[in-house]
Each structure stands twice: as C-alpha cells, then as structure tokens.
Amino acid sequence: MHTSSPFSLFALTLGCALLTACGGGGGGSGGYSSNTLGKPANGGSTGSNGGSAGDTGSNSGSSGQPDGSGNGGVAPPLPRSMTISGRAIDGYLQGATVCVDLNDNGQCEPGDPSTTTSANGSYSLTVDPQQAWGKKMLAEVGPNTVDISSGGHFTTSFTLATVIEDPTTPIHITPITTLVTAKRIEGWSKTAAEIAVQQVARASGANPGNLYDDYLANGDTATADLASAIISKLTNATLAGASPIDLASQRAIASAIVDGGTLSSVNASSVATAKSRPVFTINLSASNMLGNPLYSYFGLTGSLVPVRTVALLASNQYSVDRQNYASSSWSSAAPVDYHSTQGGNTLQDNGRGSGFIAAANLVQPYGVRSVINNRIHAIDPNRGIKEPSSWASATR
Known part of the structure; x- marks a missing residue:
C-alpha cells in the first residue's frame, strides 16, 4: 500500500x-x-x-x-518588497481607498498600506510580503468615489474585499470577490465559497469563467450587471436593518446572497441570520499555531x-x-x-x-x-x- x-x-x-x-x-x-x-x-x-x-x-x-x-x-x-496591483471594480471605481487590512478589522486605517484608485479604477501598492500575503485587500467606496462607467457618485458608502493569495497576477476587488470573501470569513473553504458564488452568478444569467477577473475588460456584460445588482443589495438599508449600513451588515448581506443562491431570495430575516453567525480570521499564523x-x-x-x-x-x-x-x-x-x-x-x-x-x-x-x-x-x-x-x- x-x-x-x-x-x-x-x-x-x-x-x-x-x-x-x-x-x-x-x-x-x-x-x-x-x-x-x-x-x-x-x-x-x-x-x-x-x-x-x-x-x-x-x-x-x-x-x-x-x-x-x-x-x-x-x-x-x-x-524585500512586493508590489501588488489591480483594479477596484463595480464599473471602474475612481477615488476609492484601497488598502491591505493588516489587523483584519474590515476597514482601512492609519498604518494599513493604502492608496487611492486612479481614473480607470487601477491601483498599485508596495507592501512588505511578511505582512501582506493571506490578508484581505479592501476597496472603500464613498461619496467622493466615481463609477466611471456611469459617471455617477455613490450616495452610500460600502466596502469591497478580496484575499491576497496570488501576487503574480493582478488582484481585482469586485462585488463578486466580496461574496467569496464573506463566506470565507464564516469558515467556508475557498473552493466551497467559489462554487456557491458561481451558482449565484448562473442563477442571475452570468457565467464568469474566473470569479477574480476584470469582467469589464472581458466584455462580460452579464457579470457586470450582476455586480451592479450586488451593490444595490449591499447598500440597501432595509435589508441591513440599519442606517447608515455598518460593515457587519454589509458582510451579512453578502453572505445571505450566497446562502439563498439568488439575489431575489435575500431578505431582512436571512440577513439577520447571517449577521448572527460568528466570523473568523482567515489570516492564520504558522508561527503561533x-x-x-x-x-x-x-x-x-x-x-x-x-x-x-x-x-x-x-x-x-x-x-x-x-x-x-x-x-x-x-x-x-x-x-x-x-x-x-x-x-x-x-x-x-x-x-x-x-x-x-x-x-x-x-x-x-x-x-x-x-x-x-x-x-x-x-x-x-x-x-x-x-x-x-x-x-x-x-x-x-
């Protein structure tokens, strides 16, 4: 044997x-x-x-x-250093704050490596690899952020997220990657979260070949429409049960979307259920463990x-x-x-x-x-x- x-x-x-x-x-x-x-x-x-x-x-x-x-x-x-780059995308998001969430609290703070996205939503950030790998990359969107696809500003602030795992490729931060991240911090494996988010995409008529792609550059209008619909849910105060919408509520909305399998299945009750679950850090420390x-x-x-x-x-x-x-x-x-x-x-x-x-x-x-x-x-x-x-x- x-x-x-x-x-x-x-x-x-x-x-x-x-x-x-x-x-x-x-x-x-x-x-x-x-x-x-x-x-x-x-x-x-x-x-x-x-x-x-x-x-x-x-x-x-x-x-x-x-x-x-x-x-x-x-x-x-x-x-000695690692330069990571990519785009913040709903449409391309200009003026969003992008950072590495070093303390895993879901927001960009002083001390977190950060930058602001340019006119095409792109960012480039040099970080210490001892700190960055395995951390979340956040894109904070607020009233000063412009969606250059529509030319509009956002009236409600929200945060998009992904996880830094393959710095050899561009790291895009999108509503799609935000759904994956929401399930991973609830303890789901990366594979399980990706499969579930693909099911949500297919139920909405989209079929992204890679959940981490720049769907605008690919001309994938179905996934772009799905991303916009996700943003509408993440910024819905009725679903969150709070105004302004806090970070925990945004995460819970993203999680509830994946739980239900469709955008239409999300309601205040399913969001409350998701919000009650414990969340975990996904930044394991091998030295500590x-x-x-x-x-x-x-x-x-x-x-x-x-x-x-x-x-x-x-x-x-x-x-x-x-x-x-x-x-x-x-x-x-x-x-x-x-x-x-x-x-x-x-x-x-x-x-x-x-x-x-x-x-x-x-x-x-x-x-x-x-x-x-x-x-x-x-x-x-x-x-x-x-x-x-x-x-x-x-x-x-």
Missing part, C-alpha cells in the same frame, strides 16, 4: 502552504514584482541535505532516494494501533512526526514500524519522479527559510531545490 506524505495530509487540514523554487517566470504583468537579495550561481553553496545548487545530485542527501537524484540546494531569497506541537489523527496500523502526526515549528525546522499509541502512551514511530512497501513517490524540482521513497524517509524535517503569515518557506528534502531563479507557491 502506498501512502501520501504526512506533511501533505497535515497541510490540507491546516491550510498552510509550502513555497519551493521551480522554473518559470517570476513577476506577472501588473501583478507582482520584487527586489530580491540576490541568488547563488549554479554550483553555489551546499544545502542541508547534500548536493549543490544547480548540480545533478549524487544521492549524498539523507532522504533515501534510490535514483541518485540529489537533494538540498539553496532556497530562493525572500523579496505550530510553536507548540499540533496533533492530528493519521490512522491505524495493521494491528489497529492508533497513529497521529505531530507538527512542530522549532529550531529553524518544520517537522511532522508520527507517533503510535501503545502501553497507554504515545511514542515516536521507529523506521522498523513501517512496512517496507509503504511509502510513495514525489515530483522533484528537475521534473523527474523521485523513485520509491520508503515511508520512514518521507518523514523528515524541512529546513525553514522563513515564515510569512500562514506560509512556511522551506527546503523539502524529498524534492530538492536546484534552480532558485523564481518563486512559485504550491499548496501541498
């Missing part, structure tokens, strides 16, 4: 991402740029598991790979002995250990506890399969390069890092 790495199983539960280097371009057009600290040339310094950056490897690492593909290498340097051991259930051995994983971030290493429960206590599983046929394969940085890796060798500490909010940047000893020329993220 082949099993997945326990790191992979754990990461799906936690929602953290491990960033590793791979080939490909770094900065997308208008989405992301960085000033890096420099990188070693091929054949640079040796990583913790043997093998030098850019070499072919000699199986001098400790992962137990039988094909001599090599491990280790040098993790890519962190960018993993500073002490975090336990998760893994399964049973062939003799029905319980097995758990123990994740810990300490001493510049991220480790996931397996423990067996026997004699009324938990203890680390020894390599002899794994059957020789248990294990798996992984895709390496050179594009080749690793060959079979025994289960005991899948459980190895990751050398941590840095921790940014909910992301651990580390060297995966079973994949290797040989081309530290660009950044790419992979949720394992």
Whole structure:
C-alpha cells in the first residue's frame, strides 16, 4: 500500500502552504514584482541535505532516494518588497481607498498600506510580503468615489474585499470577490465559497469563467450587471436593518446572497441570520499555531494501533512526526514500524519522479527559510531545490 506524505495530509487540514523554487517566470504583468537579495550561481553553496545548487545530485542527501537524484540546494531569497496591483471594480471605481487590512478589522486605517484608485479604477501598492500575503485587500467606496462607467457618485458608502493569495497576477476587488470573501470569513473553504458564488452568478444569467477577473475588460456584460445588482443589495438599508449600513451588515448581506443562491431570495430575516453567525480570521499564523506541537489523527496500523502526526515549528525546522499509541502512551514511530512497501513517490524540482521513497524517509524535517503569515518557506528534502531563479507557491 502506498501512502501520501504526512506533511501533505497535515497541510490540507491546516491550510498552510509550502513555497519551493521551480522554473518559470517570476513577476506577472501588473501583478507582482520584487527586489530580491540576490541568488547563488549554479554550483553555489551546499544545502542541508547534500548536493549543490544547480548540480545533478549524487544521492549524498539523507532522504533515501534510490535514483541518485540529489537533494538540498539553496532556497530562493525572500523579496524585500512586493508590489501588488489591480483594479477596484463595480464599473471602474475612481477615488476609492484601497488598502491591505493588516489587523483584519474590515476597514482601512492609519498604518494599513493604502492608496487611492486612479481614473480607470487601477491601483498599485508596495507592501512588505511578511505582512501582506493571506490578508484581505479592501476597496472603500464613498461619496467622493466615481463609477466611471456611469459617471455617477455613490450616495452610500460600502466596502469591497478580496484575499491576497496570488501576487503574480493582478488582484481585482469586485462585488463578486466580496461574496467569496464573506463566506470565507464564516469558515467556508475557498473552493466551497467559489462554487456557491458561481451558482449565484448562473442563477442571475452570468457565467464568469474566473470569479477574480476584470469582467469589464472581458466584455462580460452579464457579470457586470450582476455586480451592479450586488451593490444595490449591499447598500440597501432595509435589508441591513440599519442606517447608515455598518460593515457587519454589509458582510451579512453578502453572505445571505450566497446562502439563498439568488439575489431575489435575500431578505431582512436571512440577513439577520447571517449577521448572527460568528466570523473568523482567515489570516492564520504558522508561527503561533505550530510553536507548540499540533496533533492530528493519521490512522491505524495493521494491528489497529492508533497513529497521529505531530507538527512542530522549532529550531529553524518544520517537522511532522508520527507517533503510535501503545502501553497507554504515545511514542515516536521507529523506521522498523513501517512496512517496507509503504511509502510513495514525489515530483522533484528537475521534473523527474523521485523513485520509491520508503515511508520512514518521507518523514523528515524541512529546513525553514522563513515564515510569512500562514506560509512556511522551506527546503523539502524529498524534492530538492536546484534552480532558485523564481518563486512559485504550491499548496501541498
């Protein structure tokens, strides 16, 4: 029986991402740029598991790979700064305040990186990546904001939102992304929220291929009409049960739209129900969560002995250990506890399969390069890092 790495199983539960280097371009057009600290040339310094950056490897690492593909290498340097850009859109919104919501309170405040949108709704904002990834991006719309599609000002203030997750592409803030964000802060997964919002769109006669697109640039009039209708709901004082409409009511209206599946199904009662639910931060801190051991259930051995994983971030290493429960206590599983046929394969940085890796060798500490909010940047000893020329993220 082949099993997945326990790191992979754990990461799906936690929602953290491990960033590793791979080939490909770094900065997308208008989405992301960085000033890096420099990188070693091929054949640079040796990583913790043997093998030098850019070499072919000699199986001098400790992962137990039988094909001599090599491990280790040098993790890519962190960018000193990150420039994110995009547009605030109902129609294109000129004069909206765009910010990174650092303290997760749903509003732009002094201390939050912020800017004002230009005549075509565009913004560009340079931020510290240690702060920005995983945070909400807000667009605050008020009486001084102009919808350049209609030329009109707004009589009611409201806030649009999205989450900073892929800085390599433009990050647009729209009524559509606001619906997704409203469900995510209620604890829904990103995928579940996106599926539900797509259903709302289809019920309204729209079919956006990508919920995060600039639908005006795409000529998608059906989605543009849906966005305008969402704004009408978000600024409806009767639905909110309050005037002026507070942030909690706006979030509840957005959530109730998704709950009902259609815009027409939203009423004051459904908004009140949504408003009563607890909301959660989606900005997990890996350092806080993993500073002490975090336990998760893994399964049973062939003799029905319980097995758990123990994740810990300490001493510049991220480790996931397996423990067996026997004699009324938990203890680390020894390599002899794994059957020789248990294990798996992984895709390496050179594009080749690793060959079979025994289960005991899948459980190895990751050398941590840095921790940014909910992301651990580390060297995966079973994949290797040989081309530290660009950044790419992979949720394992």
